[in-house]
Amino acid sequence: MNHDAYPDNYIRAILNSVKSIAMVGASPVNVRPSYFAFKYLAQRGYDMIPVNPGHVGKELLGKPFVASLSDIERPIDMIDIFRNSSHIMPVVEEALMLDPLPKVIWMQLGARDDVAAAKAESVGIKVVMNRCPKIEYGRLSSEISWMGVNSRTLSSKRAPAPTQGMRLSLNRMSVGGGDTAASDRAARNKTEQS
Amino acid sequence: MSDRLPGFSTLAVHAGAQPDPTTGARATPIYQTTSFVFNDADHAASLFGLQAFGNIYTRIGNPTNAVLEERVAALEGGTAALAVASGHAAQVVVLQQLLQPGDEFIAARKLYGGSINQFTHAFKSFGWNVVWADSDDIASFERAITPRTKAIFIESIANPGGSITDIEAISTVARKAGVPLIVDNTLASPYLIRPIDHGADIVVHSLTKFLGGHGNSLGGIIVDAGTFDWSTGGKYPMLSEPRPEYHGIRLQETFGNFAFAIACRVLGLRDLGPALSPFNAFMILTGIETLPLRMQKHCDNAKAVAEFLAGHPAVASVSYAGLASDKYNQLARKYAPKGAGAVFTFSLKGGYDAGVSLVSKLQLFSHLANVGDTRSLVIHPASTTHSQLDDAAKVKSGAGPDVVRLSIGIEDKEDLIADLEQALGA
Numbered sequence: 001m002n003h004d005a006y007p008d009n010y011i012r013a014i015l016n017s018v019k020s021i022a023m024v025g026a027s028p029v030n031v032r033p034s035y036f037a038f039k040y041l042a043q044r045g046y047d048m049i050p051v052n053p054g055h056v057g058k059e060l061l062g063k064p065f066v067a068s069l070s071d072i073e074r075p076i077d078m079i080d081i082f083r084n085s086s087h088i089m090p091v092v093e094e095a096l097m098l099d100p101l102p103k104v105i106w107m108q109l110g111a112r113d114d115v116a117a118a119k120a121e122s123v124g125i126k127v128v129m130n131r132c133p134k135i136e137y138g139r140l141s142s143e144i145s146w147m148g149v150n151s152r153t154l155s156s157k158r159a160p161a162p163t164q165g166m167r168l169s170l171n172r173m174s175v176g177g178g179d180t181a182a183s184d185r186a187a188r189n190k191t192e193q194s
Numbered sequence: 195m196s197d198r199l200p201g202f203s204t205l206a207v208h209a210g211a212q213p214d215p216t217t218g219a220r221a222t223p224i225y226q227t228t229s230f231v232f233n234d235a236d237h238a239a240s241l242f243g244l245q246a247f248g249n250i251y252t253r254i255g256n257p258t259n260a261v262l263e264e265r266v267a268a269l270e271g272g273t274a275a276l277a278v279a280s281g282h283a284a285q286v287v288v289l290q291q292l293l294q295p296g297d298e299f300i301a302a303r304k305l306y307g308g309s310i311n312q313f314t315h316a317f318k319s320f321g322w323n324v325v326w327a328d329s330d331d332i333a334s335f336e337r338a339i340t341p342r343t344k345a346i347f348i349e350s351i352a353n354p355g356g357s358i359t360d361i362e363a364i365s366t367v368a369r370k371a372g373v374p375l376i377v378d379n380t381l382a383s384p385y386l387i388r389p390i391d392h393g394a395d396i397v398v399h400s401l402t403k404f405l406g407g408h409g410n411s412l413g414g415i416i417v418d419a420g421t422f423d424w425s426t427g428g429k430y431p432m433l434s435e436p437r438p439e440y441h442g443i444r445l446q447e448t449f450g451n452f453a454f455a456i457a458c459r460v461l462g463l464r465d466l467g468p469a470l471s472p473f474n475a476f477m478i479l480t481g482i483e484t485l486p487l488r489m490q491k492h493c494d495n496a497k498a499v500a501e502f503l504a505g506h507p508a509v510a511s512v513s514y515a516g517l518a519s520d521k522y523n524q525l526a527r528k529y530a531p532k533g534a535g536a537v538f539t540f541s542l543k544g545g546y547d548a549g550v551s552l553v554s555k556l557q558l559f560s561h562l563a564n565v566g567d568t569r570s571l572v573i574h575p576a577s578t579t580h581s582q583l584d585d586a587a588k589v590k591s592g593a594g595p596d597v598v599r600l601s602i603g604i605e606d607k608e609d610l611i612a613d614l615e616q617a618l619g620a
Binding site: 030 | 200204208209210212213214215216218240243244245246247248249255257259260261263264267268271272273274275276277390391419420421422423436440441442443447448449450451452455456459
C-alpha cells in the first residue's frame with residue numbers, strides 16, 4: 001500500500017466493513033481530538049471501545065475504559081491509535097498477539113510508523129496512517145462539506161435526510177480531480193525530511 | 195465506485211452540490227436563514243465545541259455558502275475553503291490568522307489599488323506591517339525577509355497591467371523562509387492558473403470578478419492548500435497553540451490539512467463577522483457553472499482587442515501578456531497557456547487628457563470601477579482606483595496618468611473593436 005495517498009476505495013472498504021473499533025489513547029477530555037473522533041464514530045453506529053490504562057474504572061460516553069487491547073473480550077475489527085509516531089510499535093506488537101487478529105490498524109493524523117505498518121501488513125492487516133477516521137467518514141459521506149471542506153466526491157443522487165445517529169452512505173463517486181495532490185505532496189516531503 | 199479524474203468543467207458544475215436531501219431540489223437552494231435548530235443540548239454542545247459537522251449560525255457557516263466553498267476548493271485543488279463578504283474581507287481574515295501586532299508580511303508592489311490601500315493604511319492600525327517587493331526582481335523578496343516576516347502576498351495576474359507573476363520562484367523564497375505564500379488569483383481564476391500547483395499555500399479571490407462573473411454580487415473566498423506545516427516553531431499560534439476561544443483546542447492537531455480554513459472560519463469569520471449572504475453565494479455559484487466557457491471567451495476577446503490597440507496610431511503601448519511582444523509573454527505561456535486573462539492596460543500618446551476623452555466617448559464599454567464582468571469595462575486608474583497613491587507610486591504600480599485599463603467582456607469582439615476605434619479616432 002502506498003501510504004502517501006490512499007485510494008478512496010481502500011478507505012471506503014475499511015469504513016464500510018468494520019464494526020468494532022478499539023481506540024488506543026482515547027481521552028475523556030472533551031477538547032482532545034480522540035474524544036471528538038470517539039464520539040462521532042459512536043454516533044455513526046460503530047461499537048467503540050476506549051483503551052487507556054490511566055482511566056480504567058471510568059467510562060467514555062457510556063463505554064467502560066479498558067487498560068489494554070488484551071483486556072477486550074470480543075473480536076476487534078479495527079484498532080485506531082491516538083499516540084505519537086514513537087509509541088506506535090508497542091501497540092502494533094500487542095495487536096499482533098490478538099486472536100483473532102484485527103482487520104485494520106489505523107494511525108491518527110500526524111502518526112506514522114512505516115516499520116510497524118509493514119509488520120502488520122505482512123500478516124494481512126490493512127493499515128492506514130496519518131488520517132482521521134472521523135474526517136474520512138465525513139468526507140466520503142460528504143457530511144464534511146458543511147465545513148467547506150473539499151470532500152472530493154460528487155453525486156447526482158438524492159441522499160436520505162440525515163437524522164441523529166444514522167449511518168451515512170459512503171458510496172458516492174470519488175473524484176481525484178477535486179484533488180488535494182499538493183497537500184499529499186507536502187506531507188510526503190515532510191516524511192522524507194524527518 | 196471508482197477513483198476517477200473528472201475535468202475542470204465537470205467540477206465547475208458539480209463540485210460541492212448534491213440534490214437537496216429534504217426536497218430533492220437539484221439547483222442549490224438559497225438557505226436564507228440566520229440560524230439552525232439543534233437536535234438537542236448535546237448536539238448543540240458538540241457543534242459549538244467543533245466536535246460535530248453541522249450548522250449553527252450563518253456568520254459561521256451556511257449550507258448554500260458551503261457548496262460555494264467546496265466548489266472553489268475543488269477547482270483550485272485545495273483541501274477546503276471559506277467564503278466571506280468580499281475579497282478585502284478574505285485578506286483581513288487570512289492575515290489575522292498569521293500576524294500578531296508588530297509582525298510583517300511582504301507584498302508585491304504591483305497589486306490592486308484597493309489592496310495597496312488596505313495593506314498600507316488599515317493594516318497599519320492593526321500593527322501589521324507591509325514590506326513591498328518587486329515581482330520582476332525575485333531577490334527583492336529574499337532581501338525583505340526578517341525574523342518577523344509571517345507571509346508573502348502576490349497576485350497571479352497583477353492588477354492593473356495584467357503582468358504575470360513567477361509564482362514558483364516566489365514560492366521557493368517563501369518555503370526557504372518558512373512562511374506561507376498567499377496568492378490572489380482573482381484575475382486569472384482557477385481556469386487559467388491554479389496557484390497551488392505552483393507552490394501557493396493559500397489562495398484568495400474576490401468572487402465579485404470572474405468567478406461570479408456577472409457583476410451582480412460581491413464575495414470573497416479563502417482556499418487552504420493544505421500544504422503548510424503550522425506547528426513548527428510556535429510561529430503561528432492561532433493554529434498551533436491551544437485556543438482559549440475553544441477550551442484549549444489546537445486547530446492543526448485536530449483538523450490536519452484543512453486547519454487553516456477552519457481557523458479562518460472559527461476564529462476569523464466568527465469573531466470579525468464579514469459573512470457572505472447566502473443569496474450572493476447562490477448567484478456566484480450559478481456564475482461558476484459557466485466559468486470555463488466565459489473565461490475562454492474573455493481571453494480570446496482580450497487578445498483580439500489588445501492586438502487591435504497595439505496597431506493603432508493613437509496608442510503608445512499595450513501591456514498585455516498575451517501579446518508575443520510583451521515582457522511577460524514567456525511567463526504567460528508557462529503559467530496561463532489557455533489565455534493571459536482579460537484585464538490589461540494601454541497608454542495613449544495624448545496622455546491624461548486623451549484617456550479622459552476616450553472614456554467619455556466609448557458607447558459599449560462601461561466606465562466603472564470593477565473588472566471581470568460579462569460586459570466590457572473601462573477605467574482610468576490614475577483618477578479612480580489608484581488616485582490615492584502619489585504619482586511615483588502610481589507609475590510603480592502600473593497606473594501612470596496616461597494609462598487606461600480595460601476589462602474585456604464576452605460580447606462579440608468586432609463590436610468591442612469598433613467601439614474603441616470610433617472613440618480613439620474621433
